[in-house]
Amino acid sequence: MAGGRECLIPVLLLVLHVLCPQGVKILTICFMGGSHYLLMDDVSRILQDNGHEVRMFRQIGKGLLPGYELPSSPYAVTSYTMDKEYLKDNEEFFKKWQEEMFSGRAGIQIFLDVMDVFEKECQVHMNQTDILDFLKQEKYDIAIINTFNPCTFFICKKLGLPYIAISSGGFFSSFAIGLPNPPSYVPAFPSHLTDQMSFLERLKNTYMYFGPYMVERTQEAMFKNILERHFPDSRPTLHDFYQEAELWIFNTDFSIEFARPLLPNVQCIGGLRAKPANPVSQDIEDFIAESGEFGFIVVSLGSMISSIGKKDLLMEMNSAFANIPQKVIWRYKTSQWPEDVKLAPNVRLMDWVKQNDLLGHPKIRLLVTHGGLNSLTEAVYHGVPALGIPLFGDHFGNLARIKAKFMGEYIPPNEIKSENFADAIRNIVGNKSYKTSAMKQRAILRSRPFPPDKQLVGWVEHIIQSGGGGHLKPYSYQQPWYQQYLLDVILFISACLAVIIYFIVKVIRLLIYLMSSNRKQKQN
Template sequence: MAGGRDPLILVLLLMSHVPSLQGAKILTICLLGGSHYLLMDEVSRVLQDHGHDVRMFRQIGTGNLPGYELPSTPYAVTSYAMDEEYLKGNEELFKKRQEEMFAGRAGIQLLFDVMKRFSEECHVYMTQTDILDFLKQQKYEIAILDAFNPCTFLISEKLGLPYIAISAASFLNFLAVGLPSPPSYVPTFASHLTDRMSFLERLKNTFMYFGSYMVEKKKEAAFRRVIDRHFPADSRPSLLDFYQKAELWLYNTDFSIEFARPLLPHVQCIGGLLAKPANAVSPDIADFIAESGEFGFIVVSLGSMISTITKKDLLVEMNSAFANIQQKVIWRYKTSQWPDDVKLAPNVRLMDWVNQNDLLGHPKIRLLVSHGGLNSLTEAVYHGVPVLGIPLFGDQFDNLIRIKAKSMGEYIPPTEIKSENFADAIRNIVENKSYKTSAMKQRAILRSRPFPSDKQLVGWVEHIIQSGGGGHLRPYSYQQPWYQQYLLDVILFISACLAVIIYLIVKVIRLLIYLMSSNRKQKQN
């Protein structure tokens, strides 16, 4: 009998040392609106639905969702709003940025400007002692943060919380996270390359890879002042320290879109949180779609934060192109901002907000016209819908290059859109069945994953809490000096040894030549 009880006693002892995850207290931090908020909202909902006690700390006002009414949340929310004057300035700045995007001038400098703005806002957050003290008193076990705004790391550190970072923009910060990224087949951010590069493309990619170090330095410089101001002189971390301190990195992408590349154990992909089985559309939308007959309809949405097109000539060209296709068009566009002197195409319906996921799941959907955000593209893949991209900023160019490489769509920069070529591109993708075939192939890849994205999210978060952190997942390279990590000391040692060996060989050869010449002279004498 004693032998029969021993295994049971062992199991009970082991179970007594496993922390209970019921009701783990989790803080999510989101300081942006748009797709970033939608992603972090879904993260918070999933964790709350799985029995955890979740609170989101979010900022109200920066990058809100035009036309979208925020639903009630099952989780608690602590919010902070900037003053009206600042928000008004932010709105004017965003309009200016939109104009630059549509004019094709949204380069890397725009990213630096955004980071500078983030750092200015971060100083304000860090001075909100009432909110920070309240959050600290709640004694959360872990924070989950939107990593695009580096200030979320500073807030987590200020609260003394371990944290999991979620990147909404694919592998933008591969250097800071320490991801192996061989330039021979891993395209660098903003390189606009695929994983199959010619010699000249690999040369370009290599230069851009090393240029990425300068980008990280500029981001670091943007936050240096706020870090110096709010952390003690004897323990001031860098942005790199913050990034590498994350217990886990979760990326909002999937290999149905992304090119295959090496990852580390503490890096996981959970793309597809917002892609779900479609619900029925409203009766009025259903009636509009029904009028399309066998031609079906297309959805046009240039991102959650862009509800209008500030470049009027672009608006006119797009509207004219829609008038010359056979499909119905559901266009997310703020109706009150439509120009009075532009007659809307008869087959177009404007909507302040669209439930894109439900529309993409409709059997009559033929095409998504999108800016190329990861959330939109993952929804398109989930429902097997071809894509025509209009990239505007940031990772959207690279995302759409991946869609084209997967043969499920094409893209046109906004500066190149004319009525004829835009209508031709729509007709080509809708009528050429190879795009739909490729989209369905990518859909099968996404949907047949062993573990859905929400299960991965919950499983990894609970694993980090239960195991007391992600130290066992992080590589030792985080602790190595740079010269050790890149084997410069080993290379120097080997080079020195080779130099000594070559020196000795040369000396021996010279000695042999000298001896041989001496013998020859003696014989001649």
């Protein structure tokens, strides 16, 4: 649905490169907290360090990164916060959301509830007139957006900017951007299957194949009023926004993912946050040293989860830790620990952990994780087995892949008991094959021809220098759905076969009639 203005974008990008080949103005947009923000912060820093002028447009508020102190930023930042009443309501929603996740009820409806929150936020984002006017006057050359919140697409459209889309999760949006998804060996997003499926599993996978498509349609209906209000002339759809991206970057790697078909406008550069470890602080080193040969494990259920609101789950985990020989460093907000629960003697609580540095420590034995891609990629980078507690979204599929690669196991939160949780830890730590598999995946990740930061910079600069990503997009983006799936060809061939069969039947009937007539004449 590109108009005249959109047609000028490739030309403007190319002219810009000729006039200013050393650096361009890049706007990064992130309306999410937690690992989504940390990833976009890395993206912004890398591009800034490579000679580009970067500004991040972000929303801030309570719960962005609980326990984490934002370091000074080398790039410019434009931010705003929602009003106190909204923040209070959002905090209540987040508490209920956590209760649902820790109870094992994090299905599609929870995802849609999150989208409903985003839709309300987007109404505010789109009305930040002063900020949007300022960003428009700055004349940025391209935007790089975190796509989990669809509103980032709308902001780019409002500013008239071409954009590169970064997916911080798995291939959930693969259906929308036209990636081939053969259900015979590519697991559907909500299926939690592997690439090696039995007949019944392939039957299930085929049934769930259209799940992401239906979710996209529901999302689109939720944001319909915003689209109609702010884009009354072009009336774009969410599907249009997905396909208008100059490039799609997925925060994953095939050391974790199953091999699958991609398109030229899709690149996987997982591992931006996985780096060589720095030494830990002396007090942590002293705590780890007390573990002797048993080593230690790290427990972190995501950058946004600083505590566990479900007390029975907390007690089961704490009891399990008390029955293992390893030391435990648990990322947990100390002020929210229940006073009537005695902390296991081998556990140390920390409001925030430098997870990458801990995973690079020689005495690390295991990562207990929610299954986010940033955490799993760091575990792969350092060759550390994982025990997953999937909570939401892509966590289940990510951990299913980790289990399939024999790098770890996972237990849904509603199934955790002290005994089975402690047994799972002992099994993974004691079975050397998990460590061997983790080291194999580490070799795959680390031996890539180009590190992820170089890939990021190279692809962004390629899009700028080539005047956009049109040359990477398949023609299928312009085809109607019936042509794309060859339904017109199938219909034509079917019609031809029907006509041929019709005439064959007619000829056979005529021959039978003639033969029977001749027989009757002879008998007479």
